[in-house]
Amino acid sequence: MADAAKTDGFYSNLSCGALGVSPGFPAAVDLAVEFGFGAVDPDVGYLAGQSPAEVEQLRARLAEQGVRWGNAGVPVNINADAATFATQLAGLEEFAARLAALGVDRAGTWIRPMSDSLTYRRNFARHVERIGLVDEILAAAGVRFGLEYVGPKTFWSTERYPFVHTLAETRELLAAIGSSNVGVILDTFHWFTSAESADDIRTLTADQIVAVDLNDAPTGRERDEQIDGQRLLPGASGVIDVAAFVAALRDIGYAGPIKVEPFNAELRSLPAHEAVARTAESLKAVL
Structure with missing residues (x-):
């Protein structure tokens, strides 16, 4: 058995969906x-x-193997039109109750880093209001809410008004929301493309981080040329200083899940077993 799990306080998290493979959930548990x-x-x-x-049988098996739940996605689109957002929000209480019943205590979404119609200030105000509504429901169910900023300039510069795409801006958004239940999802790729450092991570406390993604970036591109949907397994190229990123997490005592989300065509083309094997080895090497 490869051992991807044993870390300091944090723990490796398998997300087959993030790897782009679909073996089915029972097979994902086996893997x-x-x-x-x-x-x-x-x-x-x-x-x-x-x-x-x-x-309950599945949960007992996971507990016996020392495997816990990672983080779930939130089925609410913060950027949807008002009617769609209201409909999705209305169904969130049932979803949150289901998470609580399963023992899932973390869920998250990403921040779309641009808009063709909303200025930064208008978009900021809407995010504060909508995230607050989502968080109220999740917090009542005992589920932490994570927000992932998206850093590549090749993405946030494609529409008229750039929006939140750095850790500093995400912290301003969190401060405006004003809920200790809302935190950040950190991703090495977005951290790198935002030109951030390990010291930026050290400005956070462990409880401000809901989840972490580790990835590397392709060689032969400048930082501002990196493309969000084209990444590598952590440690594959060394373009991103994953070691410094992980060291900063250790320094602040982060104790949550860490997964890989490489959006990598080669990995997606592999059988699920081999894709997961490669992912486990990459995590073992960098953690």
């Missing part, structure tokens, strides 16, 4: 156990279709 991951992202839709006894 997490086989390769020593400390967590697996829950498939809430799949689990909703199982009987209470089947869910």
